[in-house]
Amino acid sequence: MKHPLHFSSECGRGALTxxxxxxxxxxxxxxxxxxxxxxxxxxxxxxxxxxxxxAYYKAHSEFFHFATPADLPKDLVWHxxxxxxxxxxxxxxxxxxxxxFISDFPRTLRYYGxxxxxxxxxxxxxxxxxxxxxxxxxxxxxxxxxxKAWAYGSDHCTMYFKLDPDARYSDxxxxxxxxxxxxxxFFRSSxxxxxxxxxxxxxxxxxxxxxxxxxxxxxWREPIPDLDLWVGGVTPVPxxxxxxxxxxxxxxxxxxxxxxxxxxxxxxxxxxxxxxIDLTRVPNWWASDKPFYRHxxxxxxxxxxxxxxxxxxxxxxxxxxIDGFGLSLPKYWYDKLPDNDPLVQKGYIHKTTxxxxxxxxxxxxxxxxxxxxxxxxxxxxGIAYASNFDLIDxxxxxxxxxxxxxxxxxxxxxxxxxxxxxxxxxxxALAHFAKAGFTKRGPDGIxxxxxxxxxxxxxxxxxxxxxxxxxxxxxxxxxAGMELxxxxxxxxTAFKKVLEKHHQITFMGLTGTSVEKYPRYWDFYxxxxxxxxxxxxxxxxxxxxxxxxxAYDKAQTMDDKRRLALVLETKVYENAAFIPAFKMPFYRIGxxxxxxxxxxxxxxxxxxxxxxxxxxxxxxxxxxxxEARDNGKTFPPEIKVYDQWKTADQ
Amino acid sequence: xxxxDPITRRKLQRFRSLKRGYGSFLVLCGLLLMxxxxxxxxxxxxxxxKYRGRYYFPTYAAFHPGTDFGEDYSYETNYRKLKExxxxxxxxxxxxxxxxxxxxYENSFEPGVYPPTPPSFSQRHFLGTDTTGRDLLARLFxxxxxxxxxxxxxxxxxxxxxxxxxxAMGYFGGAFDLLMQxxxxxWSNMPFLYIVIIVASIVVPNLWILLGIxxxxxxxxxxxxxxxxxxxxxxxxxxxxxxxxxxxxxRIIFHHILPNVLSLTITFMPFTVSGAITLLTALDFLGFxxxxxxxxxxxxxxxGTANLDAPWIVSSAFVAMVVIxxxxxxxxxxxxxxxxxxxxxxxx
Numbered sequence: 001m002k003h004p005l006h007f008s009s010e011c012g013r014g015a016l017t018x019x020x021x022x023x024x025x026x027x028x029x030x031x032x033x034x035x036x037x038x039x040x041x042x043x044x045x046x047x048x049x050x051x052x053x054x055a056y057y058k059a060h061s062e063f064f065h066f067a068t069p070a071d072l073p074k075d076l077v078w079h080x081x082x083x084x085x086x087x088x089x090x091x092x093x094x095x096x097x098x099x100x101f102i103s104d105f106p107r108t109l110r111y112y113g114x115x116x117x118x119x120x121x122x123x124x125x126x127x128x129x130x131x132x133x134x135x136x137x138x139x140x141x142x143x144x145x146x147x148k149a150w151a152y153g154s155d156h157c158t159m160y161f162k163l164d165p166d167a168r169y170s171d172x173x174x175x176x177x178x179x180x181x182x183x184x185x186f187f188r189s190s191x192x193x194x195x196x197x198x199x200x201x202x203x204x205x206x207x208x209x210x211x212x213x214x215x216x217x218x219x220w221r222e223p224i225p226d227l228d229l230w231v232g233g234v235t236p237v238p239x240x241x242x243x244x245x246x247x248x249x250x251x252x253x254x255x256x257x258x259x260x261x262x263x264x265x266x267x268x269x270x271x272x273x274x275x276x277i278d279l280t281r282v283p284n285w286w287a288s289d290k291p292f293y294r295h296x297x298x299x300x301x302x303x304x305x306x307x308x309x310x311x312x313x314x315x316x317x318x319x320x321x322i323d324g325f326g327l328s329l330p331k332y333w334y335d336k337l338p339d340n341d342p343l344v345q346k347g348y349i350h351k352t353t354x355x356x357x358x359x360x361x362x363x364x365x366x367x368x369x370x371x372x373x374x375x376x377x378x379x380x381x382g383i384a385y386a387s388n389f390d391l392i393d394x395x396x397x398x399x400x401x402x403x404x405x406x407x408x409x410x411x412x413x414x415x416x417x418x419x420x421x422x423x424x425x426x427x428x429a430l431a432h433f434a435k436a437g438f439t440k441r442g443p444d445g446i447x448x449x450x451x452x453x454x455x456x457x458x459x460x461x462x463x464x465x466x467x468x469x470x471x472x473x474x475x476x477x478x479x480a481g482m483e484l485x486x487x488x489x490x491x492x493t494a495f496k497k498v499l500e501k502h503h504q505i506t507f508m509g510l511t512g513t514s515v516e517k518y519p520r521y522w523d524f525y526x527x528x529x530x531x532x533x534x535x536x537x538x539x540x541x542x543x544x545x546x547x548x549x550x551a552y553d554k555a556q557t558m559d560d561k562r563r564l565a566l567v568l569e570t571k572v573y574e575n576a577a578f579i580p581a582f583k584m585p586f587y588r589i590g591x592x593x594x595x596x597x598x599x600x601x602x603x604x605x606x607x608x609x610x611x612x613x614x615x616x617x618x619x620x621x622x623x624x625x626x627e628a629r630d631n632g633k634t635f636p637p638e639i640k641v642y643d644q645w646k647t648a649d650q
Numbered sequence: 651x652x653x654x655d656p657i658t659r660r661k662l663q664r665f666r667s668l669k670r671g672y673g674s675f676l677v678l679c680g681l682l683l684m685x686x687x688x689x690x691x692x693x694x695x696x697x698x699x700k701y702r703g704r705y706y707f708p709t710y711a712a713f714h715p716g717t718d719f720g721e722d723y724s725y726e727t728n729y730r731k732l733k734e735x736x737x738x739x740x741x742x743x744x745x746x747x748x749x750x751x752x753x754x755y756e757n758s759f760e761p762g763v764y765p766p767t768p769p770s771f772s773q774r775h776f777l778g779t780d781t782t783g784r785d786l787l788a789r790l791f792x793x794x795x796x797x798x799x800x801x802x803x804x805x806x807x808x809x810x811x812x813x814x815x816x817x818a819m820g821y822f823g824g825a826f827d828l829l830m831q832x833x834x835x836x837w838s839n840m841p842f843l844y845i846v847i848i849v850a851s852i853v854v855p856n857l858w859i860l861l862g863i864x865x866x867x868x869x870x871x872x873x874x875x876x877x878x879x880x881x882x883x884x885x886x887x888x889x890x891x892x893x894x895x896x897x898x899x900x901r902i903i904f905h906h907i908l909p910n911v912l913s914l915t916i917t918f919m920p921f922t923v924s925g926a927i928t929l930l931t932a933l934d935f936l937g938f939x940x941x942x943x944x945x946x947x948x949x950x951x952x953x954g955t956a957n958l959d960a961p962w963i964v965s966s967a968f969v970a971m972v973v974i975x976x977x978x979x980x981x982x983x984x985x986x987x988x989x990x991x992x993x994x995x996x997x998x
């Protein structure tokens with residue numbers, strides 16, 4: 001399920017999921033803005049973290065349990081995912097190097113801690129390292145990861161895992177139960193300077209039991225319908241690699257890559273700072289020939305060149321230096337590489353549209369409800385009616401983008417068919433602004449209240465590609481008598497400002513990288529999060545919603561979740577603190593014809609074409625194509641649409 | 651403050667006789683004048699509207715909601731649409747639109763046509779539109795105004811600070827001079843661009859903040875020249891005479907020394923202006939300049955290089971830039987020649 005995404009450019013950053021990643025279940029958005037302290041120089045001393053970890057297990061005996069296989073419940077039903085279909089292409093060829101690019105050099109190779117939550121992490125962690133169970137990208141069920149079998153406890157909170165004895169880290173060391181004990185010590189430790197992880201692993205898990213070296217159980221705090229995702233998503237942490245763990249973790253491990261259980265790793269000599277990184281397939285990767293993993297991760301090497309300017313990267317792609325390029329943004333799809341481009345017409349470059357199903361990044365305006373005027377619901381409703389995203393979607397994004405309907409679109413099992421965003425309407429906006437006292441237009445057409453205060457707000461945004469759409473939003477809002485000032489900041493600065501809740505309105509998208517079953521409300525709307533450094537970007541603090549959220553989080557069945565989600569989503573709509581902007585129901589790429597894909601092209605729950613490692617390179621075709629380009633030979637053009645996963649509302 | 655002496659007058663005469671420079675100067679002045687009343691030439695508001703027997707002059711007045719002219723909306727009247735309506739109704743209502751009937755902020759979207767659109771005379775987008783459908787000529791024209799306002803304010807501020815401090819250094823000399831020189835050396839070694847980038851990433855700079863930062867780091871150059879000139883002039887007899895007569899330092903600097911070193915500063919001015927325009931454009935190009943949607947050349951160049959498939963964007967911005975900078979440089983050359991001390995210097 002995890003694989004380097006070698007089409008990261010526009011697909012990943014541009015418009016589809018351009019914003020902050022709310023990573024689950026691994027690391028959350030918050031980890032980005034962290035203390036940059038700890039700059040005390042320390043000489044590298046070697047130490048042994050082992051005794052400290054052992055002492056920790058003893059001190060937390062309520063959590064860490066040690067038992068024998070005989071203590072396992074007798075009535076466990078073991079699952080191994082063998083009923084699930086494989087999803088790779090048997091005709092895939094192993095080998096070769098794929099050339100791709102990254103827009104900036106990663107600031108660290110650490111998985112965790114300050115600066116680790118960047119664009120590069122999916123290459124080495126999210127799409128690479130394996131978890132206990134892996135979610136099937138077509139069915140949503142589970143297949144074996146590091147655990148070859150798993151079972152559910154009768155309490156609906158506990159999962160039992162039999163670790164695969166074949167599982168190895170890239171340095172050859174076997175994955176064992178102790179790595180999970182250590183993981184909980186590690187994730188809860190202050191050394192890693194990662195408060196989100198600290199909190200996540202402390203708050204949510206109640207028990208870890210080691211039965212023997214290869215059998216463990218992990219318990220979640222209460223029954224939930226998607227235990228597999230959260231409990232099965234725990235990753236092991238290799239104690240032998242972190243034996244020097246200490247207060248200097250951030251510096252010491254800055255450029256050392258944790259041995260991975262996944263298919264790709266980085267050799268120290270392949271790290272050319274500021275220039276390029278090569279990922280190499282782990283020799284004799286332990287899962288290479290296992291079901292669900294065979295015919296995947298086909299490249300021997302992934303070459304990632306740093307190209308800071310996307311335009312330059314695009315030119316490299318057209319030259320054939322880069323094998324594939326995300327064309328999701330209309331300007332690339334229609335203008336820069338139109339269907340009648342010679343490269344396409346001569347059949348050298350193929351263009352493909354793939355309809356996927358993935359929980360959509362909640363993209364839109366987040367209104368800070370603790371700010372003056374914005375704490376008035378009428379003003380917020382007015383802003384919603386004054387925001388002409390329909391125009392932007394239709395005329396700027398050429399109708400390729402469609403209006404997001406709620407703040408939680410794309411959850412197949414939790415649809416909200418009856419909730420739609422407020423349409424652009426000057427009359428409605430004026431009526432709501434009037435209710436809030438803004439009745440008179442000033443000499444520049446902007447509304448004023450009786451005190452002469454203008455209806456003017458600042459929109460903070462850190463994504464330069466959103467500059468143009470936001471200027472359109474501003475122009476349209478002026479029709480409804482509202483002034484929107486744009487504050488385009490550096491990405492990190494904007495996010496910091498928003499996390500400190502100093503914004504009035506921000507345009508942003510928040511997304512997870514795994515397919516969750518149902519939306520989250522606690523993170524975004526609970527009053528306990530109406531404070532700095534949380535994802536409650538609207539600063540919503542509504543006691544009634546808190547109650548609903550508590551009930552929702554406790555709900556144990558999907559039916560209950562669905563029912564409560566509808567109530568909550570209606571509340572979110574009425575609250576009008578989030579104004580949905582747009583979403584893209586597909587991703588589009590262009591690639592040289594030597595890049596090959598399965599017949600079905602890709603899987604349902606993918607957000608990028610390279611995510612699951614289904615593609616490969618045909619070296620013979622590459623040679624043929626390069627020769628053809630030189631001597632003018634052409635091939636039939638290929639422009640394809642894969643809509644097998646397209647849904648009615650797309 | 652001071653009257654032009656005969657030498658300066660002769661220098662100005664000489665300037666007028668240099669055709670290329672003087673011509674450029676006139677063109678530039680003409681452009682400045684046009685940009686001062688840009689709204690009359692390029693703008694979405696009509697110059698004159700006659701509606702039901704009454705005349706309206708919307709250009710510099712408060713906005714007219716559509717309802718003022720019988721439209722069904724309360725926001726700013728779309729005069730282009732209104733003109734079409736007047737024409738079809740044929741009830742004696744009429745209006746006069748500016749030659750370019752677009753303001754630099756409005757996005758015009760036509761169904762099925764996606765910006766940027768190429769130049770079109772029928773749409774009156776004489777240079778085409780940019781990536782969000784804004785009129786390019788309007789953006790260029792108002793961008794010129796922004797750049798010139800920035801450059802002229804920059805000129806005044808930098809010279810005021812630079813001349814005052816430079817003259818004081820040269821005139822007082824001694825420890826003050828020594829200390830200030832070191833201070834200037836340190837100050838001018840600050841990495842100016844980085845500071846702008848850092849500031850721009852924390853706050854969104856407006857014209858004044860940007861001007862402030864730029865001036866803060868640009869006044870130092872002028873002090874060197876003024877210091878030397880003041881040193882030289884201070885030793886002249888007329889300064890000694892003034893001092894004997896009881897004139898104070900302020901009077902001597904501003905009434906006696908300054909007029910005599912002014913020719914030096916004048917020769918620098920055009921180059922300072924072109925430098926300021928280039929600087930603003932560069933900052934905007936890099937995204938550290940004025941906030942969107944302020945019309946600016948740097949932003950246009952940035953858009954143009956990112957959309958080379960829409961060549962009208964980059965070529966208009968480029969041509970405009972080249973023309974203005976050439977004009978300014980021609981003026982500068984002519985001034986330098988006219989004020990060349992080798993021609994007119996008189997030694998006592």
